[in-house]
Amino acid sequence: MTVTPLIHPGAPFSDASAASDASDASAAPGDAITLTAVSKSFGAVHAVDDLTLRVRQGESVALLGPNGAGKSTTISMLLGLAAPDRGRVELFGADPAAAVASGRVGAMLQEGGLMRGVRIRELLEMLGSLYPSPMTVERACSLAQLEGLENRLVDRLSGGQTQRLRVAVALVGNPELLVLDEPTAAMDVEARRTFWKDMDEQAASGRTILFSTHYLDEADEHCDRVVVIGGGRLLADGTPASIKASVGLRALRFSVNGGTNGFDRLPSVRSVEVRGRRVELLCSDTDAAVRELVSQRSDAYDIEVTGVGLEDAFVALTNPARAA
Amino acid sequence: MFGYLTLELRRSLRDRRFLLLVIGWPVGAYLLFSSVFGNEPGSQGLTANTEMMVAMAAFGAFGAVLTATGPRLANERQSGWLRQLRLTPLGAGRVLAARVLAALALTFPAICLTFATAAAVRGVRLEVWQWPALALLLCAGCIPFAAIGMVIGQVGDGDSAQGLTMVVYLAMSALGGVWMPVTILPSALQTVAHALPSNRMAELGWQVAGGHAPTLTAVAVLGAWLVGAALVARLLSRRIAARG
Structure with missing residues (x-):
């Protein structure tokens, strides 16, 4: 991507x-x-x-x-x-x-x-x-x-x-x-x-x-x-x-029981990070991403949306193409 | 700059390996050589004991200068200490001046201890004025070696500069007639010997020990080495600076 x-x-x-x-x-x-x-x-x-x-x-x-x-x-x-x-x-x-x-x-x-x-x-x-x-x-x-x-x-x-x-x-x-x-x-x-x-x-x-x-x-x-x-x-x-704030991204985190591939195809996703069952997506439109996630993956649980930390902002700024 | 110079001297005098090399070696070699050849007539119109005293003081003196410039400069370039110093108000010129002055000051332990050993153990006697004149002249004769050390310090890293210093030190000593009279060398090598700063600075000493004024040729050869090595060192340092 x-x-x-x-x-x-x-x-x-x-x-x-x-x-x-x-x-x-x-x-x-x-x-x-x-x-x-x-x-x-x-x-x-x-x-x-x-x-x-x-x-x-x-x-x-x-x-x-x-x-x-x-x-x-x-x-x-x-x-x-x-x-x-x-x-x-x-x-x-x-x-x-x-x-x-x-x-x-x-x-x-x-x-x-x-x-x-x-x-x-x-x-x-x-x-x-x-x-x-x-x-x-x-x-x-x-x-x-x-x-x-x-x-x-x-x-x-x-x-x-x-x-x-x-x-x-x-x-x-x-x-x-x-x-x-x-x-x-x-x-x-x-x-x-x-x-x-x-x-x-x-x-x-x-x-x-x-x-x-x-x-x-x-x-x-x-x-x-x-x-x-x-x-x-x-x-x-x-x-x-x-x-x-300038990065305009929010973090969407959730866990899945099934496979961890393909999350980069959710709307507005800029980067994907997977640790075990836990997935973190940085998205410009977390609302759209959540809707799509829930409709596609019934195995997703513990869903949370938060603002990004400086570290995420930094990664997004310096390496926007690192995603997926 | 005085503080920096003092610190340079203090750490050298704390360095046992350095002291062994620049004091132990010439004094030990003097005792050995003079016990074997001491009573034979020397080749410079001096007794062999006196001739060897001057030669070994010169050997220790230019060894001290080479060691205190070349490997140290290479190490400090490599470690980044020189970069750090450039970020202080000290300035590159005064760092260079302090390094050269410290190296020259470090010739005196070797010179004085060799003299003292020769006088005390082998009974070498000179006029009172000759001792300080000899010491100062041998020290001044080391100035070209400071420039040579600056060249060595900029061609290699810490380890290779250490090795290169030893090679230059031993070659200058053996070929310069400091360990053995030039006259026993093959004639082609004798020509080389007379062109070396080691031979010419020892010659200054032999002349003064014999009660003569230093020859212009000796001074000219030393001056040529100083100018030549300083120019090369400057060229190398510019090239290093341009690399960033």
Whole structure:
């Protein structure tokens, strides 16, 4: 079955209250991040394709997208690590390199290595000393949940501790803009909860935070704004609630005793997921789908219709053709 | 930058393998060679004990510089630490400067311990001014090796850079007349030897130990290696940066 993309790539969904204004092509005062019609290709692959995005100071924004969506390339460009082929990238209205050099940016990269053979305290002290108004090593360690490990050698940390040290490395300079690429990837549930509580405080104190994550519930709970990219293009930009609504889908769930094939032929179905006897359909018109289901399948029971979560919205946005 | 430089030095001095390689090896080799050949006349107008002292200090010094640049650069490129550093206000220029300065500072443990061993165990005596002059000159003679290390650090990943460093280190030592006098090499290899920075930096030391001024030829050969290797390193780093 072929599925029409829900959001046409040329016409990204935008929520007026939070979204960037693509028609205004220059950085406005109060902008922390401004990407203007930015493109970057690697050979024949368009990693980022005509992306325009604006993040105001004090916003906390989640950057979502499947693997290969262009998240990392976007982050590389906005940190000045890679130059765009076309378009303009600005941090605080200036060249990213200038913002980095003046200590206004702290970043945690997914593949960001650490200095070997030094203690956590030594590393964080050295890095902090490079910034105009760093936080104390104790504060950075407490925010990154590394208390008591200050004198540990960097080489002797577990995977999760290493990940948390990367967070501390981004934080210790006390920068105005924090860019975190998958900050919670190696944290357990408890650590993630504490981490986000601290990040919420950081955001409340006026810091701008841009993070990418695979955990959609984090984006749902902890940021003002979600930016979804796919294929290097902006797919959606708005509050978590508005994105869920924009997808225009509802979930139809039921169990069957008989076969689980053929549900993709019910009216308005966009995706089918089967777990044992339980079937979940994302539909644009659940009423029509329910009527047809009930008339065709007398073995369907436990039927329920609910709104979609951010995760479903995300899947529908980034991979509309995955259905069936 | 001072903080970063200090940290670079501190972690090197904590690294036992590094210390064994750059201090243990030259001092041990000096004790061995000088116990066998020490009382024979040297080939540079010096006693063999003095000649070997300079050669082994040079051996340890350029070994320290190669090890502190090549494999480390490759590892940090691979691990992403260099990328992370680029996101700090430190800047690429100061990262490079700190790395080179740290590598050069790390030549002094090898140089000083080899000198101390030669003086204490083999009774080598020089004028007072000659000791610091010799140490500084050997350190300065290592600058081209820092550039060579930068080249090595950008052609391979961590493991291959480690291997390549060893190959370059041993080739420079054996062919450069640091382990044995150049005169015992076949004449074709002697020409090669005189073109190597290892031979020329040791020559600076031998000249000063003999009370002579360094020759212009030696300085010119070292300068040519520095410029050549620095240009190649720059070219490679641009190519890597362009790859993204």
